[in-house]
Amino acid sequence: MDFYRLLGVPPSASKEEIKRAFREKAKKYHPDLNPENQEIFKKIIEAYETLMDDNKRKEYDLKRKSNFIKNKIDEEIREFLNLKDKKKVKGRDIKKEVFITLKEGFEGVYKKISYTKKKICPNCKGSGVTENSFIQKCYTCKGVGKIKKWLINIPCVKCKGKGFMIINPCEYCGGEGLIKTEVEKTFYIPPGIQENYLIKIDEGGNEVYKGLPGDLLIKVKFNKSKDIKIKGKDIYRELKLPREKAKAGEYIVIKNIKNETLTIRIPEDIRQETVLKIKGEGYKDIKGEIGDLYLKIIPI
Ligand SMILES: [Zn+2]
Ligand SMILES: [Zn+2]
Structure with missing residues (x-):
């Protein structure tokens, strides 16, 4: 006043x-x-x-x-x-990873992710300047934005090539126009997803002044033991079995992808690594078609 x-x-x-x-x-x-x-x-x-x-x-x-x-x-x-920001129309994408179990991948799952993204500063609306700010010609480069070093012109380090400096920038964001904010997003992973698949959440990335926010890209990872591999809709699994057991030919009990108990009969006298195909106990593809389980018995 x-x-x-x-x-x-x-x-x-x-x-x-x-x-x-x-x-x-x-x-x-x-x-x-x-x-x-x-x-x-x-x-x-x-x-x-x-x-x-x-x-x-x-x-x-x-x-x-x-x-x-x-x-x-x-x-x-x-x-x-x-004027300057007209070229910059999109904020940076943010990349994240999410781990799911095979069961979750098989059935589909909602996941919540917390991450940090840059949001438009509410104090200066993203411009980095407020009514207390003022512009000053850079004294190092005299407003040119470039300085001479060893006979070549390089961008002025003081003003980062802008030729001017903002004095008293927005105190909330320090003049960046953006502030880091912790956010949460819930998203759906469809059944039959493959490992390393990227789920894109539009505009879930960093915001930008006078432009569209970037996207959030979430890479899906499987939380599984090393002896299990997914290839398409099939599961490849290794199982070590004591020689005597393998020889005798017995029933073994394992958990399938849905965490249900599965009883498998082992053919008699297995001396070498043997692959058993168990129909319909595999993973699934994105269309919902269920594959098979290839169980490799390794006598030890
Ligand atoms: Zn600000
Ligand atoms: Zn300068």
């Missing part, structure tokens, strides 16, 4: 004029008349005290003047950034 405007005097007003104006306003806005006047009354006193003190008034006048200039320049910065 402008102190001169508050008291209703011109910036060139004398102390006498200020005193007169203050008495008038203080009477009019006294909180005894209306408790709602409390705030404005406080401001009137602050204005009066500031403008009656020579040093404080001088300081206030300087600040007031530069604020006028800042506000004007702020518009210019915003315009400038708008």
Whole structure:
């Protein structure tokens, strides 16, 4: 709030004029008349005290003047950034991994992921500047944006090649226009998904000033033991079995992909590695077609 405007005097007003104006306003806005006047009354006193003190008034006048200039320049910065950012239309994608069990991959599953992404700063709306910011020509490169080093021109390190610097950038984001925010996303993994498949969540990535947010790319990983492999819709699994057991030809009990108990009869006298095909106990493809289980018995 402008102190001169508050008291209703011109910036060139004398102390006498200020005193007169203050008495008038203080009477009019006294909180005894209306408790709602409390705030404005406080401001009137602050204005009066500031403008009656020579040093404080001088300081206030300087600040007031530069604020006028800042506000004007702020518009210019915003315009400038708008122009510059026209090329940059999309924020950066974010890559993440999610681990699922084979059962989850077989049945399909909802997963929740927490991650950090850059969001538009609510304070400066992404421009990095506020009404307190102002632009200053870079003194290192004298506004050119380049400096000479060993006879070649390189981007100025001070202003990162911009030729100007923003003084008093947005204090909330430090002038970046973006702030890191922890977010959560829930997404669906369809049954029959293959390992390393990328699930794309549109606009789940980093936001960008005057542009579209990037995407969130989630790579699906299987949480499984090393002796199990998925190839298409089939499962390849290795099972070590003591020689005597393998020789005798017995029933063995394993858990299938749905975590159900599966009893398998081993043919008699297995001396070498033998692959048993168990129909319909495999993984599935994205169309829902179920494959087989190839169980390799390794006598030890
Ligand atoms: Zn900001
Ligand atoms: Zn510079």
